[in-house]
Amino acid sequence: MTSPSPALAYRLEAARAVVHDAARLAMSMRPPPGGPQAALKSAQDWLTETDGAVEAFIAQRMQALFPDDGFMGEEGGTTRSGSLRWVVDPIDGTSNYARGRCRWCVSLGLMDGDEPVAGVIDAPALGEVYTALRGHGAFLNGRPIQASSVADPTRAMIEMGWSGRVPKPVFMDKMDAIMELGAMPRSGGCGALALADVASGRLDGYIEIVINLWDVAAALPLLMEAGARVSPFLRDGGLTGGATILAANPHIADQLAQAVAIPLE
Incomplete structure (x- = not known):
């Protein structure tokens, strides 16, 4: 280094x-x-x-x-x-x-x-x-810190943030997909800490359909340095407005991304 x-x-x-x-x-x-x-x-x-x-x-x-x-x-x-x-x-x-x-x-x-x-x-x-x-x-x-090593979705804990800007059917569809994987859903009301939890291994994934740069700017370096995988939030509009973010440990990331239909980088 x-x-x-x-x-x-x-x-x-x-x-x-x-x-x-x-x-x-x-x-x-x-x-x-x-x-x-x-x-x-x-x-x-x-x-x-x-x-x-x-x-x-x-x-x-x-x-x-x-x-x-x-x-x-x-x-x-x-x-x-x-x-x-x-x-x-x-x-x-x-x-x-x-x-x-x-x-x-x-x-x-x-x-x-x-x-x-x-x-x-x-x-x-x-x-x-x-x-x-x-x-x-x-x-x-x-x-x-580093991202979790959990690879079995039935042992995973996934948080999803809620926003009034997201239609209820969209939110429920993603939440259903998390539960269909067998993962344990969570919602804690603080996006930055949820992303930090993914970086530290306390969570295996975090999803928010509409989130802003100020919510994630400090967490993105944490996630990268801790070995987590992240969707292309900045490329997909996060620099100028609300965009979707998915962050996950590298062992479960592909399964989760496919289930919730959010592509990873």
Whole structure:
């Protein structure tokens, strides 16, 4: 394994520190358990005060550190352009966060043109931090991770994300296909952490029919470095809008892709 580019390695370390502070800000603002304390952007698509505060915090810190880098946020859109571009989801899993639950994270990915090169996912309520740098491994709390070795679909655990943008028959068709394989279905409400779970072997696959770049930018380097297989999300429209993603461990990927009719790269 070659030494990482000093510029990219420095950016990853800086991003980890900034996301750590942003995650602590989010923890300090987290609602107590109970009904959702948030506004609705659309059906079951929540927005909290924290989303804006965390995104603004990260945007300001990254601009100060790397003024020539681009920046794109879920809430603010693209605010700066550059060949290197940071992509942030300030709170991924907002529906969980808004109810005082633990399954949510702050997610910050780095794109080099159209290529994902680094990512940090910090889930402070779980005490977990994922990091990855292209060509130099994927890590959970500093320890290397890799995708699961499960090859038998009847022993597999597959998560599928839900979105109001997806017609019910389409969602149910994919879910039926998962269960026909004999796999155990799951839905946890946080796409970035579900993809990180595939990278770490906690899940054998994750599917979401419509998901955005800010949800997956930090997870894509994790998946690549951990040996998972991924559908061509970026090629299929993920750079500019919502697109489908399938990520799976390499031993079950072809069976799952065929069952749910989502091609892999």
